Amino acid sequence: MNAVITVVGHDKVGIIAKVSTLLYESNINILDLSQTIMQGNFTMVMLVDVSGANKSFKEISEALVELGKEIELTIRIQREEIFDAMHTI
Amino acid sequence: MIDQKDIFATIDMIEQQHLDIRTVTMGVSLLDCCDEDTDKACGRIYDKICSYAGNLVRTCEDIESEFGIPIVNKRISVTPIALVAGPSKTEDYVPFAKALDRAAAECGVDFIGGYSALVQKGMTKADEKLIRSIPEALSETAIVCSSINVGSTKAGINMDAVALMGRIIKETAAKTADGFGCAKLVVFCNAVEDNPFMAGAFHGPGEAERVINVGVSGPGVVYHSLQSVKGESFDVVAETIKKTAFRITRMGQLVALEASKRLDTPFGIVDLSLAPTPAKGDSVARILEEMGLEVCGTHGTTAALALLNDAVKKGGVMASSSVGGLSGAFIPVSEDEGMIAAARSGVLDIDKLEAMTCVCSVGLDMIAVPGDTKAETISAIIADEAAIGMVNSKTTAVRIIPVPGKGVGETIELGGLLGSAPIMPVHGESSESFVRRGGRIPAPIQSLKN
Known part of the structure; x- marks a missing residue:
């Protein structure tokens, strides 16, 4: 099962390191990653495979939100299907 | 990606x-x-x-x-x-x-x-x-x-x-x-048997043992998309609404199928209604105003609503494998921030709302009227709405609150998604003799389709 992680906020040192460490510890594989500066904001989008994860989706989501609070960024994880459904026919 | x-x-x-x-x-x-x-x-x-x-x-x-x-x-x-x-x-x-x-x-x-x-x-x-x-x-x-x-x-x-x-x-x-x-x-x-919305939801006798029905929302998304086509022709407006409705409905379909699978319950329908809330930016009335009306309820409102209702259906129908329920734009006064404002200003009255119900789902919804409104007047309002539904082969409904001890100009707070309702005037002239006749208004000629 694939999911999309979005990270938005002020750019700073170590964002990718911290997010990917959390994912590594949860046994989540990163399939694709892109980052850019949109309207002055750091934005990162990751496509990940959560099927081998050692935590439930809810726990992963809560851990990411917690990490987001810690490093003052908004981090979300949503299943990929919602974006597919809304933007592709 | x-x-x-x-x-x-x-x-x-x-x-x-x-x-x-x-x-x-x-x-x-x-x-x-x-x-x-x-x-x-x-x-x-x-x-x-x-x-x-x-x-x-x-x-x-x-x-x-x-x-x-x-x-x-x-x-x-x-x-x-x-x-x-x-x-x-x-x-x-x-x-x-x-x-x-x-x-x-x-x-x-x-x-x-x-x-x-x-x-x-x-x-x-x-x-x-x-x-x-x-x-x-x-x-x-x-x-x-x-x-x-x-x-x-x-x-x-x-x-x-x-x-x-x-x-x-x-x-x-x-x-x-x-x-x-x-x-x-x-x-x-003309109540429908698979409506997921309250207060009118019931599981019709023609339905399965159990079923999952989903109602989507999204007036705020439609409003936002129309802001990007200011001044453009109605053709562009209709196309924009259709595309937005398609996206909203696809999401509804996805959630409906997921819920159906997890609950081991057959998927019934997605209801394509645009359901507003009292939150700012989630209003059907504001969509109509975005089309160029100063206040919802003024001349042109019925036409704007007709376009909106039709475009929502056309956009949504391709996005779901099974569409049902009420499927149209809702105009519940107390539950829509723009409707509340329009009713308070006096521009939107019950007569205009009745006209609007001819072109959308569902009817006179969440309307507060004075507490001294006679039962026969309420019955006559129901009869008018039912006649619109009967003749036009569509669902219509009346959800009306005669607020005890309160009159025109006052407001009641219903709380949550039910919002607040400014008390609207009704006609004072009597309908008593009309309602007292009883019996049945016969089905219209268009009911003879077989």
Whole structure:
């Protein structure tokens, strides 16, 4: 099962390191990653495979939100299907 | 990977433009719960609802968390209780309402609908007992909703039932604070059997054992998309709404299929209604104003609403494998920030709302009127709406609150998604002799299709 992680906020040192460490510890594989500066904001989008994860989706989501609070960024994880459904026919 | 712009567009729709799933409603058949003994019947009702819908709320919360889309309401609809209570040897149907209330509370849902009767052509003894129990049933339960179908294109309008419902609405208002019970009571013409929205949801006798129906929302998303086509022709407006409705409905379909799979319950329909909330930026009235009207209710409003309603259906129909329910734009006054403002300013009145109901779903919805409005006047308002539904082969409804002790210019606070309702004037001239005639308004000639 694939999911999309979005990270938005002020750019700073170590964002990718911290997010990917959390994912590594949860046994989540990163399939694709892109980052850019949109309207002055750091934005990162990751496509990940959560099927081998050692935590439930809810726990992963809560851990990411917690990490987001810690490093003052908004981090979300949503299943990929919602974006597919809304933007592709 | 999916385009970044699309990903953030979806997130913006959810977080900034109030996109959500308005309701996941599980329909449950109670036809096998009948018993001569009321207590046994009520016990079966409670057990069956809890066994089928016990996991509904938790499953919806899991879906919310995984997809990142709020599911605002989780609801249950059941077989019209008049059909279930009929065999019970009792004059008092209130215990059935209480059994529904207890089961709904146990399941943790927001509302349960189906304290209902279908009397478009005539009333059985059970139908009449149920209707007469509505004021007490709604005042003694918290989240039970009631609906009565008084007319159809095929059967005409049952004017005896219309007359009775005027009185029942007044009694219900008198028994509950600020007439709140009336917010849980709707009178239909051409009621649909798979409506997921309250107060009118019930699980029709033609439905399966159980089913998942989903109602989407998204007035804020449509409003936002129209801001990008300011001054463009109506062709462009219609295309823009269609594309937006397609996206919203695809999300609804995805959630419906997921809920259906996890609850091991067949998927029924996606209802394509644009359902507003009292939140700023989530209003159907503001969409109409964005099309170029100074205030919703002024000349041009009906045409704007007709375009909106049609474009939502055209956009949505391709996005779902099965569309049903009410499917259209809702215009509930108290639940729509722009409608509330338009009604307060006096531009939007009941007559204009009635005209608007000719071109959208559903009808005169969540309208507060003075407490001294006569029962016959309310019946006549119901008859007018039912006539519009009957002749145009569409669903229409009346959910009206005669607020005890209050008059035009005052406002009642209903709280939550029900919002606040400015009390609107009704015509003072009498309809008493008209309503007193009773009998049936015959079905129109267009009902003879076979």
